Amino acid sequence: MGVIAWILVGLIAGAIAKALTPGKDPGGAIVTMLIGIxxxxxxxxxxxxxxxxxxxNGFFHLSTWIAAIVGAVIVLFxxxxxxxxxRH
Structure with missing residues (x-):
């Protein structure tokens, strides 16, 4: 899987990671997309x-999505x- 596919997966993974980790984040949709990528x-x-x-494994494999979501949660943290x- 190439970099462009990882960027696509990352866009969706960023939204999922933000939904999985409650709390307010400064920034909006663009920040979420960048974090996901x-x-x-x-x-x-x-x-x-x-x-x-x-x-x-590939774009449609579960391991790809899990890796991307875990990566996005790490970056969000x-x-x-x-x-x-x-902010303080």
Whole structure:
């Protein structure tokens, strides 16, 4: 799976990650999309590094979506850590 496919998966994964992690985030839909894209790419990279698989399995496989959503949740958590400190 290429970078463009991971970006597509990331867009959806960002929305899912935001729905799974309650709380207010500064930023709107664009920030959510960027978090999802970065998270999707991070999930794909972690799949390669940790599990030694090339681009997980494919666009429609569950492992691809799980990796992207986990990556997006990680990026959202880090984003909240940095923006939470900036607001105080």
């Amino acid at each position: 970065v998270g999707g790419l991070l999930g794909g990279w972690l799949g390669k590094v940790i599990f030694g698989v090339e681009s997980i 880090v984003y909240r850590l940095f923006t939470g400190r900036a």
